[in-house]
Amino acid sequence: MSSIPSHLARxxxxxxxxxxxQALQRTQASILTNQIQLATGRRVNHASDDPLATSVVSVLDxxxxxxxxxxxxLSHADAVLNNVDAALADATDLFIEAKxxxxxxxxxxxxxxxxxxxxxxxxxxxxxxxxxANRDYQQVHFFGGSATARPPMEQLLSGYRYTGQGAGLANDLGMLNPINITLSGEDAFGALSARVTGNFDLDPTLAIDTRLVDLNGAxxxxxxxxxxxxxxxxxxSTLDLxxxxxxxxxxxMLEAEIQLTDITATVVISAGGNTFEIAGAGPVTITDLTGAxxxxxxxxxxxxxxxxxxMGGNDIDARITDQTLVTSLPGLTQPLGTIRLSNGGQVRDLDLSTVTTVRELRNAVESLNLGIRVEIADTGDRLNFINELSGGDMSVAEVAGGLTATELGVRTFATWTRLDDLNDGRGIQIRSGSVDPITGxxxxxxxxxxxxxxxDGSAxxxxxAGAQTIGDVLDAITAAAAVASLPVTATLAADGNGITITDATxxxxxTSVTAQNGSFAAEDLGMVGSTGGATLTSEDRATVAVESVFTHLLRLRDALLTDDERGITxxxxxxxRDISGLAEARANVGVRSRRVATAVLREEDLRIQDMALRSQVQDLDYTEAS
Incomplete structure (x- = not known):
């Protein structure tokens, strides 16, 4: 007789x-899960399948x-660098042909x-x-530095101006040390700007609104x-500044704190405009806390x-900024006068009498569109005039006896101009140490x-010998005139640039200047010539040129057109030097390209390893599933 087992409850x-x-549903769900896993090849298809594995897979994804x-x-970087190398190779071929x-x-x-x-x-x-120079790959210009969206070179006047900026474009290549995939124009084609460094510390005076961040400090x-x-x-007492x-x-703040004890005390900017001046009924000592x-x-x-x-403290040395008033520059005659700027065959007289700030001065110069701009020196104490025009010869000169360019320290032909800087850095050839071939x-x-x-017929x-600057040349002429007791003076040209010789006989x-003993000094100074008047002014041989490959090609072309064999040489x-520079640039690009190729192999290997690890966690083991 059958009965219900005792272990089963009623x-x-x-x-x-x-x-x-429910048991049937669980079985069906398990079968469905297995079917889905077999169909997709994945063990984990939903976060609920395995929360821990899902987290790992998410990170690996x-x-x-x-x-x-x-x-x-990396693939894009490799393509760009290969194209950069090809462009540099073409440029090298051009210069080999030009040579x-x-x-x-x-x-x-x-x-x-x-x-x-x-x-x-x-x-x-x-x-x-x-x-x-303006080549690009997928709208990335090779030689624009970090400004790759536009062509980096443009034609201006009779030369070429570089408009790129930065050292190069760095992309995210997954590397600890980034690689620039483009070059700056300077790296590829040599210096693309030249500067006239201000010769003077303009030493701006302090004002009550001078920002503390604009001080060099004592x-x-x-x-x-x-x-x-x-x-x-x-x-x-202690004062928090x-x-x-x-x-x-x-x-x-200092005056208020000191007046708590000495009501007569004052703290002002000194008359010289470069220190704090403190006065009062008694002594005041200000010191730093330990380590401050x-x-x-x-x-x-x-x-x-x-x-x-x-009594004033130590000079806290205000820096020049765009907001610096020109009236705060004590070495300048106010108002400013007119300066003459020349570049690319163009000459402009710029009236600066209405300029009130350094920013306005910079804008006034750049508005001439001569390829000249003004920058504040890194030291913050002077202004530099920059020539951006390859093929242009920049000069900064006075007009009608003015002193503005001289006082700014940027006159290109001045007493402090070194003779080594004349004629595009070739200097001048001076005879010295001659020996009598007979007596020895x-x-x-x-x-x-x-x-x-x-x-009057005299000479x-x-x-x-020993001259190093234009001032030395002026002194040598003046001294020779004094020894010969002749009424001859040598000064800087009052209008424009050059040496003016005044003959009062x-x-x-x-009045004429001729070379002697085969010396090239007079020719190199641009002084060879004659005049029927009382003054003879030399050429301006102190122009500032950009030492770039474009300039050198333009110089060769002009020398060929004028049949100037010395200029051709x-x-x-x-x-x-240009060919060597291009070879160095290609070597630099080659090193970057090699790093990129190595990074590609490494990333491919690592990607395969990561995908294999993800597969172990996520994919289905068919043997186990069956």
Whole structure:
């Protein structure tokens, strides 16, 4: 007789059916899960399948995706660098051809017509070089530095101006040390700007609204704000200057603190405009807390302190900024006058009398569109004039006896101009140390560099031995005139640039300058010539040119057109340096390309490893599933 097993409880039929139904549903769900896993090949299809595995897979998905993007970026970088290398190779070929042309046009075997024809070939090379400099790949210009969206070279006046900026474009390549995939114009084609560095510290004076961040500070390290100790006649206090923003803020806070003890005390900017001046009924000493530098930076921590009568601290050296008033530059005659700017064959007289700030001065110069701009020196104490025009010869000169360019320290032909900087850095050739071939003794007469013939028939011989600056040349001429007791003076040109020789003798002859003893000094100074008037002014040989590949090609073309064999030789000498520079740029690109290729292999291997690890966690083991 059958019976119900004792281990089964008595349950209602409805409950039993539900239990059996749930078991069937679980079985069906398991079968469905297995079917989905078999269909997709994945063990984990939903976060609920395995939360821990899902978390791991999510991290690995992100890693794999990033590596995939890095590989795409590396592929793009490799393509760009390959194209950059090809462009540099083409540029090198251009200069090898130009060098060959220059070499073939020196000496016998060439004439004026041949050189003129070769000048046309150089023109075509310039066009090719311009196109090469503006090459791009997928709208990424190779030689624009970090400004890759626009062509980096543009034609301006009779030359070429570089408009790129930065050292190069760095993409996210997944590398610890980023790689620039483009080059700056300077790296590829040499210096693309030249500067006239201001010769003077313009030493701007302080104002109450001068910002503390615009101070070099008494230590030359800027100003670090914090607390200072103040001793007013033995009464000690501490003042926190960390909330000050301007020179006026510091003066007001110091004065208020000191007046708590000495009501007569004042803190002002000194009459010289470069220090804080403190006066009062008794001594005031301001020092730094241990390890701090605020008082020292503000020029207040001075030996013995401030004794009572008005006394200034140390110079806190204000920097020039765009907001600096020109009236705060003590070395300038106010209002400013007119300066003459020349570049690319164009000459402009710029009236600066209405300029009130450094920013306005910079805008005024740049508005001439001569390829000249003004920058504030990194030291913050002077202005530099920058020539951005390859092929242009920049000069900054005075107009009608003015002094503005001189006082700004940017006149290109000034007493401080070094002779080594003349003629595009070639300098001048001065005879010295001549020896008599018969006696073997020094021969001073053979060291004479040039002769000045005067209107009255007399002559003045000038020896420039030892001269290093334009001022030395002026002194040498003046000294020779004094020794010969002749009324001759040599000064800087009052209008424009050059050396003006004034002949005060009376006669019907011409005033002229001729070279002596085979010296090139007079020619290199641009002084060879004659005049029927009382003054003879030399050429301006102190122009500032950009030492770039474009300039050198333009120099060669012009020398060929003017049948200037010496100029052809000088231009050809520059090509060796240009070719070497292009080879260095190609080597630099090659190193970057090699790093990119190595990174591609590494990223591909790592991506495969990450995908394999993800597969172990996420994918289905068919044997186990079956």
């Amino acid at each position: 349950v209602p039929n409805n409950l039993a059916s539900k239990i059996i139904l 992100d890693v794999v995706e990033r590596r995939g993007q890095w590989l795409r970026n 060959g042309i220059a070499s073939s046009q020196v000496g016998v075997g060439s004439d004026t017509d041949t050189r003129r024809n070769q000048a046309a070939v150089i023109d075509s090379l310039l066009i090719e070089l311009f196109a090469t 230590r030359g390290l800027g100003v670090t704000l914090g607390e200072v100790n103040i001793d007013v006649g033995g009464t000690l 960390s909330t000050a923003h301007t020179v006026g803020d510091v003066a007001a 530098t605020t008082a020292a930076d503000l020029g207040l921590d001075i030996p013995g302190g401030f004794p009572g009568p008005a 003794l020094p021969d001073p007469a053979a060291d004479i560099d040039f002769r000045i013939d005067l209107k 003045l011989d000038v020896d420039l 009376v006669g019907t002859g011409d 000088l231009a050809a000498e520059k090509f060796d």
